[in-house]
Amino acid sequence: MNQPENRPYYTPFLEKYIGFLSTLLKWVFLGALIGVIVGSTSALLLNTNDFLTDVREANAFLILFLPVGGGIIGYIYKYYGMGSRRGNDLVLEHIHHGQGSIPIRMGPIVFICTFISHLLGGSTGREGAAIQMGASISEGVNRLFKINKIDRRILIISGISGGFGSAFGAPLAGTVFGMEVVALGKMKYEAIVPCFVASLVGHLVSTAWGVKHDHFLFENIPAITSTTLIQVALVSIIFSLASVLYSQIRHEIKRLSDKYLNQDLVLRGVVGGIILVALVYITGTRDYLGRGLPMVEEAFKSDVPTFAFLAKIIFTAITMGFGFRGGEVIPLFFIGATLGNTLSNFINLPASFLAGVGLIAVFCGAANTPISCFLFSLEMFNGKGKTYFFIACLVSYIFSGNHGIYGAQKIYSPKS
Amino acid sequence: MNQPENRPYYTPFLEKYIGFLSTLLKWVFLGALIGVIVGSTSALLLNTNDFLTDVREANAFLILFLPVGGGIIGYIYKYYGMGSRRGNDLVLEHIHHGQGSIPIRMGPIVFICTFISHLLGGSTGREGAAIQMGASISEGVNRLFKINKIDRRILIISGISGGFGSAFGAPLAGTVFGMEVVALGKMKYEAIVPCFVASLVGHLVSTAWGVKHDHFLFENIPAITSTTLIQVALVSIIFSLASVLYSQIRHEIKRLSDKYLNQDLVLRGVVGGIILVALVYITGTRDYLGRGLPMVEEAFKSDVPTFAFLAKIIFTAITMGFGFRGGEVIPLFFIGATLGNTLSNFINLPASFLAGVGLIAVFCGAANTPISCFLFSLEMFNGKGKTYFFIACLVSYIFSGNHGIYGAQKIYSPKS
Secondary structure (H helix, E strand, O other), rough: OOOOOOOOOOOHHHHHHHHHHHHHHHHHHHHHHHHHHHHHHHHHHHOOOOHHHHHHOOOOHHHHHHHHHHHHHHHHHHHHOHHHHHHHHHHHHHHHHOOOOOOOOHHHHHHHHHHHHHHHHOOOOOOHHHHHHHHHHHHHHHHOOOOOOOHHHHHHHHHHHHHHHHOOHHHHHHHHHHHHHEEEEOOOHHHHHHHHHHHHHHHHHHHHHOOOOOOOOOOOOOOOOOHHHHHHHHHHHHHOOOOOOOHHHHHHHHHHHHHHHHHHHHHHHHHHHHHHHHHHHHHOOOEEEOHHHHHHHHHOOOOOOOHHHHHHHHHHHHHHHOOOOOHHHHHHHHHHHHHHHHHHOOOOOOHHHHHHHHHHHEEEHHHHHHHHHHHHHHHHHOOOHHHHHHHHHHHHHHHHOOOOOOOOOOOOOOOO | OOOHHHHHHHHHHHHHHHHHHHHHHHHHHHHHHHHHHHHHHHHHHHHHHHHHHHHHHHHHHHHHHHHHHHHHHHHHHHHOOOOHHHHHHHHHHHHHHHHOOOOHHHHHHHHHHHHHHHOOOOOOOOOHHHHHHHHHHHHHHHHHHHHOOHHHHHHHHHHHHHHHHHHHHHHHHHHOOOOOHHHEEEHHHHHHHHHHHHHHHHHHHHHOOOOOOHHHHHHHOOOOOOHHHHHHHHHHHHHHHHHHHHHHHHHHHHHHHHHHHHOHHHHHHHHHHHHHHHHHEEEEOOOOOOOOOOHHHHHHEEEEEEEEHHHHHHHHHHHOOOOOOOOOHHHHHHHHHHHHHHHHOOOOOHHHHHHHHHHHHHHHHHHHHHHHHHHHHHHHHOOOHHHHHHHHHHHHHHHHHOOOOOOEEOOOOOOO
């Protein structure tokens, strides 16, 4: 309307086109930058975790230092945390409200505390550390390039995607994980380009750093019939309830330890460590310490203890509820795979297949990210059994209601 | 707060739980009901289309009746359509606004007109017919059970999912197609249960009716390197622009034929038929009539004419723009696969792989449903090359901007 007469008629098209291309290039550039850094830190995280797990397994006495380690972690967060103690929830809230800032030190601190947790045998994984590092790095990029408020949130989501994609070797699931995890029942399409670039580049970079990912295989997949479809739907309800059980126990332990020991984060960590050590001696096994990957593999091959899933729920809820660091996704894999194996005694489906369904469904019920979890099943199991996994993700997502491990997930639309 | 004292403490949980289960059962029941009916009508659609295509190919003179057929279609919509002429757009608008109602006759009418189009050689497919029949059936279910306003929209979305899933033998893509197609940049998570049930049951039922789906195979997939990833991203821009070209030509032809011939739908159909017959004699080939599946197969195996994609764009835009019926997805597959084959002369990637990428990317650019198109690639190519297809869908989605075949798609968030 206000267009000067002497501009050629195609100017607005050209301007629109240039605007589009420059926005796109911006996202590709920033996403790739985040991907390169996050991919490298994820490689550091994974390789160090592997190394520390080996050290712990070779030195049985190390677990006796769990109370000391818990105390040190509490000390670090108390005096140097600057609010980063709230971890994933802080990141999610920041994306919702866009107020304040994410402390850049959140990344390095969560890495150090994750290393301590792994060295001493806390039952934990990696996803929290990877996500928080991803968010910290994105925040660094935001400050460096003085990114505006709206774009900042998108880049923090990309940091989550980059962290997840590189930490689990699953670039497609990573892309959608960032877009889905922020709010329950909503997908942030506007973040799709930088999320994908960060996740894929992060994966390629961590692979280039020599990271190898665990792949679990199931022997055979039942042919699709109405019976098998209904069976998978029904067991997925059980998996979903297991995820709810875990989320609730963990929140409750955290609530209680916050209530009685929050004044003294150091004491809290010490108490958590003592409980873990006591549990190891009461149960007489170390199978539920650390990531527990050997038993996850076992669940795909032969039998596991009937209540292994319950033991892992308790070990992990205590580890995370008392302030140790790492992540909950690998413990959730453990819980799901062992529960699936146990259920194969009652249901006429192959144990390794049920372990696979359980691994995905328990993760999905806890994270509330159905499309991402489905993509993860494709990437982990190479596209096998996709209809079953879709059902498992859907059912688990629906039945976990508004429970989940990410307390700050916004509830955008109720599930039913 | 107002809770009477004499109610046991667990009553609210119980009520919530029963409410949840009854909602869930409602969606499963209604979704399955829609799935059974839509799966059966889709089977009728596909088997009849196959039969009519055989009849047409055996009787070369039939195409001379295209003007008559066009006139009959115009006549039917003019005197019996009750507004259903606007087809897919009417369905989408109805979901947005929830006002008025979808005429139930929309389904039967679009089927009859699709049969006429296929018998006489219009360049068309099936997705419009399947979607409109799905929506009609959902509307019937809505009226039968006196469903409330909010749930009605969800069931119409489920009808779209059921139609797509059963018409293309792709239950996962069908589920998400309904959830994604309604609005650009938004996914309707609240519809996920009935969409999935309708799509899966629809697929199982149409399979039980003996429907077989075409599967195209590519010989080999290039190993993932930065070079191949970038190559796929770049060709996907070209595919995206081809989808924009198609959408724009089709809209323009429709606009012109609306402008000059809208007063007389019969004349409009006759003119469209005459143009198509003329085009056949000018080009001297019938390869661009009907669905054209033989040339799609050819594109995965050997060479196709360099400008086959352009010919199909023109034939289809005229067919659809002048009021013939069927669908645009299979013509889009044709355009993408032949363009991919053509591009293999310039790019160092296998022709059959590029045909597959083109098939998916052109469809995605036109439908603006990236997750659904990606799932479709998994279902059609059995999970092969998933990272490439994800890139192709993403790039094509982004570069097609706000262009697409569904004019009534709501723009929820701009793409970049």
